[in-house]
Amino acid sequence: MLEIRWHSRAGQGAVTGAKGLADVVSRTGKFVQAFAFYGSAKRGAAMTAYNRVDDEVILNHEKFMHPDYVLVIDPGLTYTADITAHEKETTKYIITTHLSKDELVEDQPKLKGKDVYVVDCMQISLDTIGRAIPNTPMLGALMKVSGMFDLDYFQNAMQSVLAKFPQKIIDANMAAIERAYNSVK
Amino acid sequence: MAEKMELNEVEVWDGNMAASQALRQAQIDVVAAYPITPSTPVVQNYSSFLANGYIDGEFVMVESEHAAMSGCVGASAAGGRVATATSSQGFALMAEVLYQASGMRLPIVLVVVNRALAAPLNVNGDHSDMYLGRDSGWIQLDAFNSQQAYDLTLMAFRIGEDHDIRLPVMVHQDGFITSHTAENVHPLSDDEAYEFVGEFKPLNAMLDLSKPTTYGVQTEEDWHFEHKARQHADLMTKVFGKVEEVFDAFEEKTGRKYDIVEEYMMEDAEVAIVALGSTVETTELVAKMMREEGIKAGVVSPRLFRPWPYEQIKKALSGVKAVACLDRSSPNGALGTLFNEVAASLYHVENRPVVTNYIYGLGGRDFTIDDAKKIYEELDANAKKGSPTTPLQQFVGLRGPKLSFY
Numbered sequence: 001m002l003e004i005r006w007h008s009r010a011g012q013g014a015v016t017g018a019k020g021l022a023d024v025v026s027r028t029g030k031f032v033q034a035f036a037f038y039g040s041a042k043r044g045a046a047m048t049a050y051n052r053v054d055d056e057v058i059l060n061h062e063k064f065m066h067p068d069y070v071l072v073i074d075p076g077l078t079y080t081a082d083i084t085a086h087e088k089e090t091t092k093y094i095i096t097t098h099l100s101k102d103e104l105v106e107d108q109p110k111l112k113g114k115d116v117y118v119v120d121c122m123q124i125s126l127d128t129i130g131r132a133i134p135n136t137p138m139l140g141a142l143m144k145v146s147g148m149f150d151l152d153y154f155q156n157a158m159q160s161v162l163a164k165f166p167q168k169i170i171d172a173n174m175a176a177i178e179r180a181y182n183s184v185k
Numbered sequence: 186m187a188e189k190m191e192l193n194e195v196e197v198w199d200g201n202m203a204a205s206q207a208l209r210q211a212q213i214d215v216v217a218a219y220p221i222t223p224s225t226p227v228v229q230n231y232s233s234f235l236a237n238g239y240i241d242g243e244f245v246m247v248e249s250e251h252a253a254m255s256g257c258v259g260a261s262a263a264g265g266r267v268a269t270a271t272s273s274q275g276f277a278l279m280a281e282v283l284y285q286a287s288g289m290r291l292p293i294v295l296v297v298v299n300r301a302l303a304a305p306l307n308v309n310g311d312h313s314d315m316y317l318g319r320d321s322g323w324i325q326l327d328a329f330n331s332q333q334a335y336d337l338t339l340m341a342f343r344i345g346e347d348h349d350i351r352l353p354v355m356v357h358q359d360g361f362i363t364s365h366t367a368e369n370v371h372p373l374s375d376d377e378a379y380e381f382v383g384e385f386k387p388l389n390a391m392l393d394l395s396k397p398t399t400y401g402v403q404t405e406e407d408w409h410f411e412h413k414a415r416q417h418a419d420l421m422t423k424v425f426g427k428v429e430e431v432f433d434a435f436e437e438k439t440g441r442k443y444d445i446v447e448e449y450m451m452e453d454a455e456v457a458i459v460a461l462g463s464t465v466e467t468t469e470l471v472a473k474m475m476r477e478e479g480i481k482a483g484v485v486s487p488r489l490f491r492p493w494p495y496e497q498i499k500k501a502l503s504g505v506k507a508v509a510c511l512d513r514s515s516p517n518g519a520l521g522t523l524f525n526e527v528a529a530s531l532y533h534v535e536n537r538p539v540v541t542n543y544i545y546g547l548g549g550r551d552f553t554i555d556d557a558k559k560i561y562e563e564l565d566a567n568a569k570k571g572s573p574t575t576p577l578q579q580f581v582g583l584r585g586p587k588l589s590f591y
Binding site: 018022023027029031034035038058059061064108 | 195197199265308359361362363365366367368369463464466469470515551552553554
């Protein structure tokens with residue numbers, strides 16, 4: 001079972017990102033879950049979203065997990081949210097930031113010695129999509145770090161997930177995925 | 186003519202989307218609705234299907250849930266296929282009209298995305314609203330995941346609309362845990378689904394002007410009792426057979442098997458948890474883990490909550506030594522509902538098992554694998570001793586000092 005936790009602000013697209021990932025993964029015959037903690041979250045409120053992926057039907061509906069990946073799509077949440085909660089020794093962190101990995105770890109000692117990757121999903125989404133919607137670039141970074149799918153396959157699959165959107169938006173998302181894939185460190 | 190929707194063999198849908206797709210495929214004449222969290226997307230998706238040409242029927246946005254169910258009663262009495270969706274406070278506001286709908290024998294389908302009842306205000310899932318509906322004269326089916334929310338919504342029309350039944354049907358799913366968790370769902374094509382549900386056959390339609398009919402009469406002491414008794418008798422004698430028949434037909438079509446009471450690893454189980462909703466699946470996972478630790482664990486879950494499957498529950502649990510009934514609703518001054526129902530069902534069984542009650546998950550509080558493990562361990566102790574080793578009613582996952590009674 002692969003488990004992923006997203007840290008996001010309501011409105012940044014973590015739920016859409018988690019559902020998009022689930023959609024892509026389901027096409028390979030695997031079983032998926034994508035869910036979130038909502039409460040009465042208002043736009044901008046810190047929130048978490050989750051993915052589970054397995055080869056068997058997923059019966060577990062507890063919200064609790066020890067994540068394999070922690071995806072932080074809002075730079076501020078690395079500072080204010082408990083992003084290391086219930087971590088494992090092998091948990092990998094992919095964090096949106098304009099800082100280098102060393103600068104970030106120095107700023108946030110809780111990440112010291114952890115498997116941390118950085119990518120500037122905010123800047124990438126502003127440059128490509130024109131809005132601060134850092135979810136699809138984060139998926140590009142996740143593909144690179146996890147090796148789950150190669151870039152071409154993932155982009156193709158995401159195109160059909162995004163099929164209801166105008167071509168311009170699909171193209172912008174493809175560019176965002178590619179840039180994040182190539183720039184995550 | 187509505188357009189058909191191309192669906193993939195496997196869709197990743199949450200419970201809300203699953204329910205709205207089933208409603209779309211059933212080709213409903215009238216949906217009257219007033220959206221409320223967490224069932225909002227059911228009617229939101231439905232209205233967007235309609236706006237995009239996938240639905241021919243009427244969608245009526247009303248001013249409250251009371252009006253939503255009233256609109257459904259009117260449309261159903263008029264002679265149409267009718268459905269709506271709600272949760273929690275909305276369900277509570279519908280309560281008066283729920284009894285009207287069942288008393289008039291109107292086969293309305295209501296998707297209930299279970300949510301806690303205020304106060305304190307809470308949008309998350311528990312079974313307070315489901316339990317509030319239990320004496321309303323409706324048939325209540327319970328889905329444990331998104332696939333089942335889809336399947337049972339389709340089946341609900343065929344059960345309730347049958348002329349031998351003519352009763353409204355609720356299809357329950359857990360707020361957020363099911364309604365907002367996207368999972369693999371295998372849908373039927375539009376044609377297959379509609380063929381399964383079948384064309385609506387009106388009975389005593391008010392719009393049939395050649396045969397005038399009255400709904401909602403006043404009866405007082407001369408006839409009220411007879412009407413209520415007949416409704417109860419139909420619930421007690423006709424519904425089980427019809428539900429089985431529809432479950433069988435569905436299995437033949439899809440390969441997906443449903444039972445009035447679902448049993449998991451019960452063949453040789455010595456201890457069993459009885460639960461509803463998404464908890465059933467988490468508990469099944471744990472039952473399998475407990476087997477590795479030498480505890481013969483099983484899970485029993487009423488797929489049909491009303492009418493209460495007395496015989497099936499009795500049969501499922503008569504061989505075990507200890508049973509835990511898990512209630513996701515505050516009983517507010519009593520033992521939990523599942524405890525009361527299950528204990529009553531087992532009272533006349535020889536060598537009846539030890540039965541205990543756990544209150545858990547109120548307002549969306551997580552029910553974890555560890556919670557379920559602990560319950561099985563306590564059941565194991567009860568089974569070995571042959572009497573309760575714990576208080577009869579315990580609270581699980583509650584912060585602060587341990588709360589228990591009796």
